[in-house]
Amino acid sequence: MTSPPSPGGPGFGARPDPALVAMFAEVRTPALVVDEAAVDANLRLTLKLVRSPERWRAHVKTAKARWAMERLVAHGVTKFKASTTAELATLLSLNVTDVLLAYPAVGPTQWRAARLASAHPAAAVSVLVDSVAAIRTWRPGPVGAFIDVDTGMGRTGVPVDDHTVALGVADELARRGIPLRGLHGYDGHLADLSPPERERRAAGGLAAMTALAEELEAAGHAIGELVAGGSHTFREILATPTPWLDRVTVGAGTVVYNDARSLARFGDVGFTAAAAVLTRVVSHPAPGRVTVDAGLTAIQVDAGRPHTESAGLEAVSAAQEHLVLSCVPGAEPEVGELITLVPRHVDTAVSQFGEMHVIGVDGRVRVEPVTARHHEPATGGGE
Numbered sequence: 250m251t252s253p254p255s256p257g258g259p260g261f262g263a264r265p266d267p268a269l270v271a272m273f274a275e276v277r278t279p280a281l282v283v284d285e286a287a288v289d290a291n292l293r294l295t296l297k298l299v300r301s302p303e304r305w306r307a308h309v310k311t312a313k314a315r316w317a318m319e320r321l322v323a324h325g326v327t328k329f330k331a332s333t334t335a336e337l338a339t340l341l342s343l344n345v346t347d348v349l350l351a352y353p354a355v356g357p358t359q360w361r362a363a364r365l366a367s368a369h370p371a372a373a374v375s376v377l378v379d380s381v382a383a384i385r386t387w388r389p390g391p392v393g394a395f396i397d398v399d400t401g402m403g404r405t406g407v408p409v410d411d412h413t414v415a416l417g418v419a420d421e422l423a424r425r426g427i428p429l430r431g432l433h434g435y436d437g438h439l440a441d442l443s444p445p446e447r448e449r450r451a452a453g454g455l456a457a458m459t460a461l462a463e464e465l466e467a468a469g470h471a472i473g474e475l476v477a478g479g480s481h482t483f484r485e486i487l488a489t490p491t492p493w494l495d496r497v498t499v500g501a502g503t504v505v506y507n508d509a510r511s512l513a514r515f516g517d518v519g520f521t522a523a524a525a526v527l528t529r530v531v532s533h534p535a536p537g538r539v540t541v542d543a544g545l546t547a548i549q550v551d552a553g554r555p556h557t558e559s560a561g562l563e564a565v566s567a568a569q570e571h572l573v574l575s576c577v578p579g580a581e582p583e584v585g586e587l588i589t590l591v592p593r594h595v596d597t598a599v600s601q602f603g604e605m606h607v608i609g610v611d612g613r614v615r616v617e618p619v620t621a622r623h624h625e626p627a628t629g630g631g632e
Contacts (some may be wrong), residue, residue: 261525263562279543281602289524308502315570341369350376356386363390393428400454409457417472431474440481451485469597508595525589537578544570548595
């Protein structure tokens with residue numbers, strides 16, 4: 250299991266190698282399996298591509314597990330993004346010094362972030378804001394802000410060319426004494442474009458963010474950082490000429506484990522699938538069809554149908570606890586045979602499991618909790 254990773258993942262072909270089968274012969278399925286050596290290789294490659302740890306604001310919505318966040322820290326990453334207060338709390342428990350809760354913080358979510366920041370005074374904790382109305386729900390605390398800007402995703406954020414609204418948000422932050430630390434943009438809408446079009450539009454989004462930052466600074470609001478580019482565009486963002494490059498960071502997160510979707514886009518540079526869902530054949534309903542025990546509770550379908558294409562297996566349909574795979578008649582895996590599925594969207598697949606089986610660099614398997622799998626309880630926590 251310590252051989253160099255391949256695009257299909259170490260031992261994560263549709264019909265895994267005998268060593269992996271032996272390791273997991275007595276493990277109930279479905280199960281989440283992660284190869285630690287492949288994680289480390291992905292982290293090293295990402296840091297090589299971004300050229301400096303200071304340019305990577307690593308998004309832990311993919312990592313989820315404390316041990317994986319520890320690997321990011323061990324590799325020298327110092328800036329992080331989180332999607333939930335559970336992820337924020339996990340990062341702060343590792344004594345990291347710079348975390349952005351990359352979600353519009355309204356009311357109790359901001360209050361919780363402020364409590365966590367108070368408990369970890371050595372850390373710079375920030376949240377996203379895209380309206381004056383949101384700021385008016387906040388309570389005092391040692392929390393800074395990034396203005397969320399919309400470069401075309403259409404989900405959250407001040408439209409990047411609406412400088413008037415952005416100035417209004419910045420002015421309200423200043424009036425309340427809340428540090429404005431930068432701008433944040435996410436361009437996930439570019440993921441499925443052709444490489445030339447993705448590069449053109451990513452560059453355009455960064456140019457628009459830079460123009461907004463320049464106007465904010467001209468109005469007296471210092472902008473220390475531009476967070477731009479997710480896993481599918483971080484290379485394009487960092488290749489874009491801009492005098493602001495020393496203040497640009499990228500928020501890639503999927504690269505920690507990777508998935509079928511990301512590997513189809515940038516697996517050519519050496520990334521590998523470090524996570525897979527281990528499943529067993531439970532039925533052979535017809536020639537050329539098998540059913541495995543990894544349904545929608547193991548692999549979600551928010552970014553495409555769950556599937557594995559290795560060795561001629563392809564998903565046909567999914568139900569809560571069943572996944573039907575098609576294959577060449579006569580080449581069906583036997584009932585009881587182990588199959589590994591590399592998800593199309595690893596983030597939500599990881600969230601389906603309370604634990605992951607980690608194949609360590611020493612070849613031994615250990616069980617690690619998926620620490621930040623759930624949201625924190627909706628009430629309590631010391632108002």
